[in-house]
Amino acid sequence: MGLSWQQGPLSPGAVGHFLTPAPPPERLPYAERLRRRMRVRFHGTWIVDSEDVVLLHEPGRYPVAYFPRQDVGDTVLVASGKVTRHQDFGDTAWYTVHVGDRTTERAAWEFTALPGHAAVLRDRVAFAWRAMDAFYEEDERILGHAADPYHRIDIRDTSRRLEVRLGATVIARSGHPVVLYESGFAPRWYVPRTDIDVARLRPVEGQTFCPYKGLCDYYDIGDAHRAAWSYPNAYREADRISGLVSFEADRVEVFLDGARLRPEPGQSVVSHGIDRGLDVDEIRAR
Structure with a gap:
């Protein structure tokens, strides 16, 4: 369990409740700096290496790591022209990930019209977990989803x-x-x-x-x-x-x-x- 998935406090299936005079909003996305070095491998290449990762917890979803654009390899992201709309964060631009002779469509995304209260995600990119070869913290492969600091x-x-x-x-x-x-x-x-x-x-x-x-x-x-x-x-x-x-x-x-x-x-x-x-x-x- 984490904050927002399975039966976590910010998930739709939470087993507890907040002791507040009025119920909180049904959706409470939560983001924080991970304070861990994360790397992503694709087609045998490290395409991102960062110590400035933001972990986003969305209700009912596993946590997702967002990396600064400047920490992603220069030629890795190719704009696909596909734009969808996120219910909390607005326009979402999708990217094709390209390295050498391998190309995977819709393998990364970025929020491009963020409201002010979500500015911590500005100029950050997330990568589809199963589209990548692997995610690492330091030299250890992380399995399943980004490691959740609230899981015990x-x-x-x-x-x-x-x-x-x-x-x-x-x-x-x-x-x-x-x-x-x-x-x-x-x-x-x-x-x-x-x-x-x-x-x-x-x-x-x-x-x-x-x-x-x-x-x-x-x-x-x-x-x-x-x-x-x-x-x-x-x-x-x-x-x-x-x-x-x-x-x-x-x-x-x-x-x-x-x-x-x-x-x-x-x-x-x-x-x-x-x-x-x-x-x-x-x-x-x-």
Whole structure:
């Protein structure tokens, strides 16, 4: 989660509310200087390298990095003549990105008629994430979208009792699950495989990707489709859940200290696609 997407405070699906006498506007775009060096690679070339990046948070969208025009290579941007209108920031000019013998249309954009209150975005260009080869902070590739400084994961051990059932069948029973708290999402309870009847987990095809946790595998349980999931090799920031299994409370019965868990706001998650040119081995190697 960040400020403006999934269930963040500035998103359409916010789980909380502002304690103000009058409701704030439905749309509250937020921009701030990122204070990180960012680079963009296209056709094997660094086309922008900047320490003056502005990160824009728009309601319902992943954060987007905006780079000063002067930090973009001189011949990279070719005006396409296409202009659209943004509901908050006015006219938007689109660019073709060109390097060597490679050209990608509508791969970058710039707001050209900004209102005064959005002047921080003036003379700045954003690049379509999946149209580029890769985005980097310093020398490390950033996956999925621009890194969100407001996203946080906390993982805690607990002695609470967790039980998972499918009808009369006990799938898992644990007195030491691990709970993962992720900004704005419902808590996720992970169970060691030693506390699971793993013969009941049937692996299914298809993985999803989280920029903060890595590649996720899924399992059917009986006729409950994708009722459980696991990060077999979670990123180091979330390594404590590697190999553990979590269960969907709307597809099987999950009990915590005897009380059945129900889906709640923040339970559903919008999954990420894989960046162009990014293969599974590179994700695992991070």
